[in-house]
Amino acid sequence: MMISVFHVLSLSLWPLMMSGAVLISFISLYLSMKVGFNMLLLVVILVMLNWFKDVSRESDLMMEHSFLSVVFFKTGMILFITSEVMFFVSFFWCYFDFVLAVDFELGGVWPPKGIQSINPFSIPLLNTLILLSSGVLITWTHFSILNNDWFYSVVTLFGTLVLGIYFLCIQFQEYMDATYTFMSSGYGSIFFLATGFHGFHVLLGCALISGSLYRMVTLKMDALSHYNFEFSAWYWHFVDVVWLFLFIFIYWWGY
Known part of the structure; x- marks a missing residue:
């Protein structure tokens, strides 16, 4: 039973396990995925799902999430998305450094000689339309929730x-069809890093949406209390905007 406007967190191993799994995952990624990156990624997803289950129990059964707690949750989500923005800014900073100061070792041109970049008006344009359509749908979802539909x-x-x-x-199919790899000069490195991490964020967004969908189907969400869905929607719009920048600068401008 809630006895304070503040939410006092109970002891939990999930933050420690999540931090350790993410750290080891990135180390294994650095080592060319030779030490079980896929298995560690599965651990990250399982920890996230169990953590989500505990947070849902605190909200639905223990009634520990006060109005002030929700305000703090929203502030934390905004700060998290801001940190993610800075994460992708570093990729674009690196990309512009390559483009605006082309190394003569790369042939003095961008994309470098020998690199056949992907036509932006083929698969990338289709993916852009898909993500924009998904952004429209999730906005429609929010409107429907507010109207109790x-x-x-x-x-x-x-x-x-x-x-x-x-x-x-x-x-994934685009990666399979690409004529260059992660090791194909700076172009291949920044292309696969930027688009690959964006894909990982889309995967994370799908996990958040799945959690919101579960709560919606089990009738644990209404027009007055749906902040977990709002977090999913904010995050999804974030990955939409990042993809637009990727499409314009890496696919289109770099073609």
Whole structure:
């Protein structure tokens, strides 16, 4: 039972396990995925799901999330997205350094000689339309929640999830068809790093949407209390905007 306007966190191993799994995952990624990166990524997802389950129990069963707690949650989410923005700014900074000061070892041109860049008006344009459509759907979901329209809330959020998964499948196919690799000069490195980490964020966004969809289907969300969905929507719009910058500068400008 809530006895304070503040939410006092109970002891939990999930933050420690998440930090350790993410750290080891990035180390294994640095080592060319030779020490079980996929398995560690699965651990990250499982920890995230169990952490989400505990937070849901605190909210639904223990009633520990006061109005002030929700304000703090929203502030934390805004700060988290801001840190993610800075993360992608570093990639674009690196990319512009390559483009605006081309090394003569790369042939003095961008893309470097020998690199056949992907046509931006093929798969990248399709992916852009998919993500923009998903952004429209998740906005429709929010509108439906505010109007207590359960049916359209579920349908549009499920549609957003399907489009997100479809985006990842097409992105994977694009990687398979690419004529260059991560080791193909600076172009290949920055291309796969920027688009790959964006794909990882889309995957994380799909996980957040899945959690919101579960709460929606089990009737644990209404027009007055749906901040967990709001977090998912904010994050999804963030990955939408990042993709627009990737499409314009890396795909289109770099073509």
